[in-house]
Amino acid sequence: MKKLFILWAVILSAVPVLSQTKVRIYLLGTFHFAQVGKEYNVLDEKHQKSIAELNDIIAGLRPDKIFIERMPDFEYENRIDSIYTAYLNSRDETRVRNEIWQVAFKTAKRLGHSKLYQCDNSGNFGNIYAGLEEYAGAHNQQHILAYKGKGTTEPLTGKINTDSLRNSVSLLEYMRWLNSREVQASSQAHYVNVYPQIGNTDVYHYDGDYLLGTELTADWYRRNIYIYSKMINQVDYSEKSIFLLMGNDHIPIIRHLFESNPYFEVMNTEEWLGRTTIMPDPH
Numbered sequence: 001m002k003k004l005f006i007l008w009a010v011i012l013s014a015v016p017v018l019s020q021t022k023v024r025i026y027l028l029g030t031f032h033f034a035q036v037g038k039e040y041n042v043l044d045e046k047h048q049k050s051i052a053e054l055n056d057i058i059a060g061l062r063p064d065k066i067f068i069e070r071m072p073d074f075e076y077e078n079r080i081d082s083i084y085t086a087y088l089n090s091r092d093e094t095r096v097r098n099e100i101w102q103v104a105f106k107t108a109k110r111l112g113h114s115k116l117y118q119c120d121n122s123g124n125f126g127n128i129y130a131g132l133e134e135y136a137g138a139h140n141q142q143h144i145l146a147y148k149g150k151g152t153t154e155p156l157t158g159k160i161n162t163d164s165l166r167n168s169v170s171l172l173e174y175m176r177w178l179n180s181r182e183v184q185a186s187s188q189a190h191y192v193n194v195y196p197q198i199g200n201t202d203v204y205h206y207d208g209d210y211l212l213g214t215e216l217t218a219d220w221y222r223r224n225i226y227i228y229s230k231m232i233n234q235v236d237y238s239e240k241s242i243f244l245l246m247g248n249d250h251i252p253i254i255r256h257l258f259e260s261n262p263y264f265e266v267m268n269t270e271e272w273l274g275r276t277t278i279m280p281d282p283h
Contacts, residue, residue, distance in 0.1 A: 022265040024241035025258050026061055026272060029179050029248030031166075034097040040166055042097050050171035051102050057273060058107045063243035065117050067231055068104045069250075072118035081115055084108070104245050117234050119244070121226035128216040132198050135212055144197050152197070153189035156182060160280050169278060176276040178248045179269045188252035191217055224253040237263065 033042045042051065070080055087105045096102070100116075108116055136142050147154035157178075166174050177183060199212025227250065235242065246254065258264045270276075 020237065020263075021240070022263060023235065023237060023239050024265050024267050026058075026063060026241065026243045026267050027251050027255055027258075027269060028058070028103075028175070028243070028245050028273065029184065029251040029269075030099050030103070030175065030245055031162075031178065031248065033099040033102060036166065037163055040163065042099075042102060042171065043095070047171045050173075051106070053170075054103060054172050054175060055107050055110065058103070058243060059110045061241060061243065061272060062111065063241045064239040065234070065242045066104050066108050066111075066113060067117045067119045067234075067242065067244040067246075068100050069120045069246050070100070070118040071120045071122060072230065074122070075118065077118070080118055084116055099245065107243075117231075119227050119230040119234070120246075121223050121230065123223035124219050125216065125223075128219055132195065132213050132216060135209060136198055141198055144194060147190070147194065149194075149197060152194045153186055155187045155190050157187065165278075165280060172274075173276065173278060176270075176274055177278055179251070179273055180276050180279070181270065182279065184248065184252050187249050191220055191249075221253060224250055225257065228254055228257040232261070241267075 041047070068080075084105060087101065088109060104116055133145065136145050141149075143149050144152060147158075165177070169177070195213035195216045196211065197213060199214070200207055200209040201211060203211075227246070231242070231244065244254070255266055258266050
């Protein structure tokens, strides 16, 4: 027994110990402000008031770096820097309907940040989905894409009229709803239980359409892994905290990746942003 204890002590002594404080990461899923109907204008006074409340919350977190959904390898650093510089020199902070301008730029300015950090990556979702839809139509699999197949999940954002919901609550409350675990979990679930059921799913018979939908799920994971990689490669680990503003569907995978990295601590969005007071009946 004594020998086993000594051996176990030696093994434990060889395990590296984290000698530094973990970097806190705050993840905020968003909708794309400029891609909603004309009847919803984030530049309206009521939405600007709500955005100011959101910016107060984020600024209070005091992140050392703010990451945004732009591709550094395609847009180049100086482009986003020049846009941000133009914003800093502008007297009109409300004229652009983009969430990067309205949330990330405004918050970065309040915190005195000289730049923002890009981390998006391209994917092939559109092209793959078009082939998926064509195959499903020709092979009686449309019901799966319509969330009517066995073992499929329909995202909560598809079960309700999101335009109506956005117009009935404040922008901040809608963001809280988007970032609820229920909404994000339903979105993540459909990526892993709908698309992999499309195509030739006879796992013993390989052909050109073999597990066709799995390609889409794999591409989605690939894109988010690259986003994560671009983030950690712009961190020098002297930061106390960082913040990410990203399309809501991306958040579950990115959260899992950071949760798996022992040098980061993922902060609970429903705690720092506030839990939603709405959970509309999808029926």
